[in-house]
Amino acid sequence: MVTEAAVWEALAEIPDPEIPVISLVDLGVVKSVEIEGERVRVEFTPTFMGCPALEAMKGQMEAAIEGLGAEPRVDVILDDSWSTDRISIEGREKLRVAGFAPPAPRSDGPTTLVQLQSKAFRCPYCGSSKTRLDNIFGPTPCRSVRYCESCRQPFEQFKTI
């Protein structure tokens, strides 16, 4: 019989379909794993609802569990239990190394424009905090575009949600 630890290990091998430097476990989208005999139930909390990678993530999780010889059941949990705070510390570091600035921690209230325009965001290339917001929106739903005035490099910033 498959163990819970083996399932977590297998899921940790699955790269994010759009940002392959980080795994689904690093991303924090696996809320729980339950073993019910030969069946493995995974609670999957999607990131951004319009993200085209969600179907791919679900399919890859099912394939990984089948690979362990178990029958997968991936339940999609549609509430706000996933936030960017669920991205692991290792995941944040992997993002930064790959040139994506990791998300800022969530504050109590919704994000404000003043926060986005603050100097709290560091350039993932040179570490300078002399960066500015170029666009709230970016190439995918999860990213904003910022510009580093020190190394003159545009970069992508994970949105905090």
Add this chain to the structure above:
Amino acid sequence: MTRPRTDLLLELADDELILGWRDSEWTGIAPFLEEDVAFSSIAQNEIGHARALYELAARDLGTDADVLAFDRRPEEYCCAPLVQAGLVGDWAGTIARHFLYEAADAVRIEALKASPDAELAGIAAKIDREETYHRLHAEMWELRLRDEPRFRAAFEVRWPLALGVLAPDLRPRLAERVGREEVEPVERSTPGTEFEALWNEMTMVRRSAPTGAQW
């Protein structure tokens, strides 16, 4: 008697799908590149919200999300008149609609988050996280355009339509939020010819491959 929740879900999903579709019409031709990116991304989010809402409704109705999104007749859609108009070329109108829709949607989502129906409250809380960014974008543009006569006029035209997005009990909250007096709202009704043209385009691929298109 309370309405079945599928009625509410379909109104919400239709609003988000059709607005998402209209927003996507700016892809490639917005006034500048940053707005191309912004409107394309907002459209993608709205259609993502529509998908989740259709999936919930589909489960209740024993069907699937694509059937609800694309296989209904044009007269069966229940989207608010605010989201239906094609506004490519009219930036003032687009921003007025964006600002008013996001304000109305914020009121609606806030109410849903307090719903005793845990699924509705959950999905509303999730949508709200993403909508925060739409609101920031809309409010930034409203601030920039609020003294422009063309924007003022576009706003006036859409105010009664924005009220019509919401159920009557929520309208006073929208009026308070945007600092306006309530007027006679334009209620949801059977969509007109402009919607039919959009429907034709939107469902074309699906209708051309009845057994299911694969990519």
